[in-house]
Structures are given as C-alpha cells and as structure tokens.
Amino acid sequence: MAATRNRTPPDAVVEEAVAGVLAAAGVAPGETVCVALSGGVDSTVLLHSLARLRGRGGFTLAAAHVHHGLSLHADAWLEACRTLCDALGVVFHPFHVQVRRDDPAGLEAAARAARHAALARVPCDWLAFGHHQDDQAETLLFRLLRGAGVRGAAGMREIEAGTPGRLRPLLGLRRAQVLAYARAQGLAWIEDESNADQRFARNLLRHRVMPVLEGAFPAAVPVLARASAQFREADELLGELAQLDETACGGATLERQKLLRLSDERVRNLLRWRIRAMGLEAPARARLVEAVRQLRVASGEPLRLSLGGVVCCAYRDRLWLEAGDEIPVRQATVWQGEMELSWGTGKVVLVEAVGEGLSRAALERAQEVMLGSRWAGLALREGTGRPRRSFKNLCQEAGIPAWLRDTLPVLRVDGVAAWVGEIGIAAEFRCAPGEPGVVPEWLR
Structure with missing residues (x-):
C-alpha cells in the first residue's frame, strides 16, 4: 500500500520531464515555443503540459496545425485543434498544404516534407514535437531496415539547435506514460484512422513487430532508445574526426595527396561530413566507395565526379566539393x-x-x-x-x-x-x- 501511495502522479512525471528538457535547452523568458499540434494524444499532452508550465518558465506558447487534406476528417481535426488552443489561451497557426499522392518517396514522406515546410514558416524560437520513447525505438528499427548508417541510426534528439530550435520534451517517456497523463487530466484527442493502416511501414512496425519484440524482450523499447543514443555519440565522434582530417588535409580546399593517405573509410567519412555541412543529403555508400576508388586510380588526373546533388572536383593537388551537377549556362x-x-x-x-x-x-x-x-x-x-x-x-x-x-x-x-x-x-x-x-x- 505504501508503494501505491508514494507513486508519482502521471501529471508530475510528464511535467518534470518537459520542464527538464526546457531547462536543458535554455528556453528563456519571452521566447516563443510552438507545438506541432496534430491533435493526437502525444501533441495534445505536450501542449497541455507546456500550458501548465508557461507561467513558471515565462515563455510564450503557440501551436501550429498542418491540414494535409488526406483524410475526410481533416477539417474537423483542424477545428478541434483550434478549440483546444482557444481553451488553453494559446496562439494558433493553421496551415493548409497540398501533398503529392504520387511522390516517388511515398505518401508518408511527401506528407512529412509538406508538414515540415509549413512548420518552418511559424514565427517562433522553438518548435516542439510530441515524439516519445516508443517513437524513438520504432524510428531506429525503421531506419536500420532501410539501410541507415550511424547518423540515421542516431534517431531523434531531445534538443536540436537551429532557427528555430527543435525540442522533443517527451522523448524520455513511454507511450503508456503519455496516455496516463491524458487520462488523468481528462483530455480529449483525435484518433487518426491512418495510424491503424498497416500498409504504412511505421504502422506495421508499431502494431505487429514491436509487440512481438516486447513479448520476447520486455525492455526492447528502452534498449533500442539507448542504442540510438550510442549511435548518436558515435556520429558526433565521426564528425570530430572529419574536422580533424579536414584541417590536416588543408581546410576548405583539400590537398589531394594528403587526403589519399587516409584510409578509404576516413576519406568517405570526410566527404560525407562535408556534403552534410553544405546542407545536402549524403549520397549512398556505394556511390562514395566508387568515388574514392576513382580518386585513387586517377592519381593526379583531373576528375569531376557526380555524387547526386553535389560534385567532387579534383585538379592537380586540389580537391573540393561543389553544389549542383550542372555547369552554369553561358549568359551575357x-x-x-x-x-x-x-x-x-x-x-x-x-x-x-x-x-x-x-x-x-x-x-x-x-x-x-x-x-x-x-x-x-x-x-x-x-x-x-x-x-x-x-x-x-x-x-x-x-x-x-x-x-x-x-x-x-x-x-x-x-x-x-x-x-x-x-x-x-x-x-x-x-x-x-x-x-x-x-x-x-x-x-x-
């Protein structure tokens, strides 16, 4: 009985986690935190807990809802989110977007891209998302099954610097803890019918794969989340190694011979790091393997190697990367x-x-x-x-x-x-x- 009486209430568990992330991020009084509000239980709990904390933290709270038009209930969801924000005294930013149903990357990816493009337009200091620990575990599995490297396996971060910065205050909590908060507070939320559609890979993982894993390995979710943190640490170390190698090889324009004294793995790591620093997607490993092979075979010969959205150029003892794959058109x-x-x-x-x-x-x-x-x-x-x-x-x-x-x-x-x-x-x-x-x- 004593253990039951001393159990921390669900609202205190969630609010303590959220407050801890805000403090770690250095969210200051007067700054604006905007919740990406889908209307589902996760983002609803996040918005509600932030509303309870804003008096203590002195920050301004807003919410943004993206209307994708993919569901017959999309209009009702938008109005439900507006009603919730009005009740909590939160500034509401609605967005209507068009999603390509024939996008080569798939409907999920197209909707996600449209959503993030809309959220980027919100005037705020921080964007807050309702991802929790179960989402982190599912993300790791999803990315590994798609052949992700160390960076992809690093998963999501609680805090990401940027303009605006990004926060995931619930990332250390289980889905069950989020639901317990919602029920304890008597919250209402939206159930998106697409979340049950197992034609989508993430839903398949959530409804069929994860229950089997947890049945065999009860600690599967926290263990997978911990693995993501370890991958993230490894990714940061690879970034530090790339910086050291860049400096040793001459800086922005690399000295070709010094670069080629490195192992193939370190050359690929440096090129991958430089491409990401340009704000571009790193190419597939096979493409980088072939690029490094050609650099070694060509020795001092001029080379111009396409790596997708970036070009690796080598001339004499210089090597550099350029954005784009097309030579500019002549003009006058x-x-x-x-x-x-x-x-x-x-x-x-x-x-x-x-x-x-x-x-x-x-x-x-x-x-x-x-x-x-x-x-x-x-x-x-x-x-x-x-x-x-x-x-x-x-x-x-x-x-x-x-x-x-x-x-x-x-x-x-x-x-x-x-x-x-x-x-x-x-x-x-x-x-x-x-x-x-x-x-x-x-x-x-």
Missing part, C-alpha cells in the same frame, strides 16, 4: 552601373574602393561593358610591360580545370577582357593610386 549581361550582376547560380559584386581594382573612370567612359563568358582568342595582360597571355595559359597557371573554364565570368570592356573571375584584372584597366575603383568579387 550589359553593365549599366549596377553593383551586382547575376552569374549562373551566383553573382558578381562590384565593391567600391580607392586605388585598387578596376578604374571606375575606364568603365564609365567605355561604349560597352558586358559580363559574359570567354570567347575565342581571349587574352589578358596581368602586369604593365608583361605580354598578353592566352586564356588557356592563364587558367593552367591559376589551377582552373578545363570543365570550370566556361563558367568563369569575364568583364568585357569595348571588346577587351578587363577582368576574369579567379584570374584577375588586366593591367590597362587597373586603378591608379588614389583613383576611385571597383573590385569585382565572384560569389558562387
């Missing part, structure tokens, strides 16, 4: 005094200066100034008294590989090359000391 723009000119997927900026760069007077008295691509016979004199040198020789000396040469912006003044991106300014167009000038900068 007449300069009319503006300080920025678009170029491919980037731009050329003219920065005002004195005594350096291109002579402003020379540009203004010219009949025509045009930003465009190279042309046959293009040559440039880099210094007074020096001979004019061909574009090809200039590129070779500057270490610019053949496949990039058509992408270089050229400022043409009355038919003469005055500046070439990555190469420099022609001597006859240079600023005199004390003279107003502009310094061209190519921002890719």
